[in-house]
Amino acid sequence: MSQNVTQDLIEKCIQGNSNAHKKLYELTSKQMYGICLRYCKDAEDAKDTLQEGYIRVFGKMKQFEGKGVIEAWMRRIFVNCALENIRVNKFYTETSDISEEFDLGFDSFTIDRISQKEIMETMQKLALGYRTVLNLYAIEGFSHAEIAEMLGINEGTSKSQLARARAAFIKEYKKVN
Amino acid sequence: MNNLDEILKQQMQDFAPDAPNIWAGIEQGMKANASAQSGVAGSKVVLSKLALTVIKVTAIMAIPASVATFFYTNNSKKENIERESKVSELKVPIAVNSPEISLDKTQVTDKPKETFTNKEKYVSNNLIQTQEAYINDNFIEHKLNVENKQQEGLSNRNLEQTSTPVIVNDIVSNPTIPEIDLDDKIDSIENIENNFEATEINKNESAFIKTPNVLTPNNDGLNDRYVIEIEGEKLFNLKIYNFNNELVFESNDKNFTWDGVSQKTGQACNSGIYYGVLNFKFINNDKLQTQMTKIKLIR
Numbered sequence: 001m002s003q004n005v006t007q008d009l010i011e012k013c014i015q016g017n018s019n020a021h022k023k024l025y026e027l028t029s030k031q032m033y034g035i036c037l038r039y040c041k042d043a044e045d046a047k048d049t050l051q052e053g054y055i056r057v058f059g060k061m062k063q064f065e066g067k068g069v070i071e072a073w074m075r076r077i078f079v080n081c082a083l084e085n086i087r088v089n090k091f092y093t094e095t096s097d098i099s100e101e102f103d104l105g106f107d108s109f110t111i112d113r114i115s116q117k118e119i120m121e122t123m124q125k126l127a128l129g130y131r132t133v134l135n136l137y138a139i140e141g142f143s144h145a146e147i148a149e150m151l152g153i154n155e156g157t158s159k160s161q162l163a164r165a166r167a168a169f170i171k172e173y174k175k176v177n
Numbered sequence: 178m179n180n181l182d183e184i185l186k187q188q189m190q191d192f193a194p195d196a197p198n199i200w201a202g203i204e205q206g207m208k209a210n211a212s213a214q215s216g217v218a219g220s221k222v223v224l225s226k227l228a229l230t231v232i233k234v235t236a237i238m239a240i241p242a243s244v245a246t247f248f249y250t251n252n253s254k255k256e257n258i259e260r261e262s263k264v265s266e267l268k269v270p271i272a273v274n275s276p277e278i279s280l281d282k283t284q285v286t287d288k289p290k291e292t293f294t295n296k297e298k299y300v301s302n303n304l305i306q307t308q309e310a311y312i313n314d315n316f317i318e319h320k321l322n323v324e325n326k327q328q329e330g331l332s333n334r335n336l337e338q339t340s341t342p343v344i345v346n347d348i349v350s351n352p353t354i355p356e357i358d359l360d361d362k363i364d365s366i367e368n369i370e371n372n373f374e375a376t377e378i379n380k381n382e383s384a385f386i387k388t389p390n391v392l393t394p395n396n397d398g399l400n401d402r403y404v405i406e407i408e409g410e411k412l413f414n415l416k417i418y419n420f421n422n423e424l425v426f427e428s429n430d431k432n433f434t435w436d437g438v439s440q441k442t443g444q445a446c447n448s449g450i451y452y453g454v455l456n457f458k459f460i461n462n463d464k465l466q467t468q469m470t471k472i473k474l475i476r
Contacts, residue, residue, distance in 0.1 A: 005469060006467060006468075006469075007465075007466075007467040018204070018207070021203075021207070022200060025200055025203065029196040030193035030194060030195065030196050031191075031192075031193045032196070033193070033194060033195075033196035033197075034189075034192035034193045034194055035192075037192075037194060038189065038192065043197075047197055047199060050196065050197075050199060051199050051202045051203055051206060052206075054199075054203045054206075055203055055206040055207060055210065058203075058207060059207075059210060067422070068416075068418045068422040068423075068424070068452075068454075069418050069422055069452040069454060069469065070469075071452065071469075072418060072420065072421065072422035072452060073422060076422070114184060114188065115188070116188050116189065116192050119184075119185065119188055119189060120192075134185065137182070138181070138182040138185040138186055139185055139186055139189045139190060140420070140421070141186070141419075141420055141421055141447075141449070142421070166181050166182075169181060170181065
């Protein structure tokens, strides 16, 4: 999909060509919608975030200047956009420290095969705080320090939230299967 | 537990479900943004126009007023000294005419001092002349400025010319530029023949490029190393970025192999999505082309 995003298209987008904007949207919307779905609480929220994200991307296009890969650059904007929405909605209220839930004894539990659909279904059931940390750490690959800065929490909180999020994920997954 | 992170990463990094079509909404949002910006800009222009007109009006109003007061005070003095009624009669039309001739207060206030004893015609003529002189002066100044700038430009160019050898030395000492790479120079004679062959291929067939999208460095003989097959190129630069847009590999050699180890840290890269950005030029086409490939690294 990203193979088709050419340098020409990016330059046209920077110039503000609306056809180029539409092309870029068509090429990347699925990928970006995936991000929005992962972070937002429902499909309606994801749709709003997707729209907001694209408007922001096209507005900030001049700042890209060939810094690496357009898709990765865009993804960062969408993640920030989604996080802002979460913050606005004040869903991220769980900032308690390490609790009893920390060690639930799921270490031996391994998942061999799990589809994207199953992951999404399980993620939807998690608390938004858990989901956000899991998304940022496991999938996006941010460090705890980065996550702490992005969410305005302590690094320790980020770590404990992640541990609890993993446990909660496996718990939810086991419930269904 | 880390198993979960790996699974999530592998499964979800390229999660791309069917998106709802919201282009209309985006377009509307863009338009709203654009109009908001232009609206702000427009109001600024309107404001500045208004301000200009206000300034103009006040200037026009102020000039006759100041001139009139000036003449009034001076006239009263003159009348006291010389008691000439003719002079005061003559001054009235000057006050009316002056704003049309000049908007510059300093000129208007300065001029009558010199021409006070002269008659009306001389005064107005002098005003016009001085204004013309003023404009001419400005013009000459402008010309001088332009000439100075040109001279500066010339001197800059001279500087650049004198400093170019230094830059050339820099380039020579930089091994990353493929054209001046010493190894390339040694090979170049041998390469000429190959290149000629390549151009022939280009004429008959088309130059081709093949970029795989998967890398599994597990020594099973399949996709253990990332290679790109390219034929008929004259410039080659590959950069591989990780999922977070950090450069992990770069090469100017088309015969490179990447085994999934980061050039920066020397550590094996984790499995996940990587992006290859390939910049190249074909021999028969001078245009720099870019191709992006998504590489899935599975360990």
